[in-house]
Amino acid sequence: MIRQIAVIQWKDETTAEQITEADRAIRLQIESSDVVESFAVGPNLRPGTGRGDYAVVVDFLDMDSWHRFDEHPLHAPARDALLRYAKSIAGIHVEF
Secondary structure (H helix, E strand, C coil): CEEEEEEEEECCCCCHHHHHHHHHHHHHHHHHCCCEEEEEEEECCCCCCCCCCEEEEEEECCHHHHHHHHCCCCHHHHHHHHHHHEEEEEEEEEEC
16 A cells, blocks of 8 residues: 655645635545545644644555556646645655
8 A cells, every 4th residue: 555645834825715725626636536545634733833734645555546646637736726825745655
């Protein structure tokens, strides 16, 4: 199994409506995918200095499944929203 973890720090000027827009785009892609085994997304429950604002955790059977997910047409709107509103995105893929 492969776990993709992304931790997002929003730009200071990002509004609640823009975060909701990004959240909807991310959830739409994940929920529309047939290669996602499980997922969790949402805001940090303990925000603070040096911590991310939002996280996306998605589990896949293997890297081929992740590649299919990454190439899905709904990935573009999710990626675009993140790039538009995020100050930084830290991502990692781990095997478990």
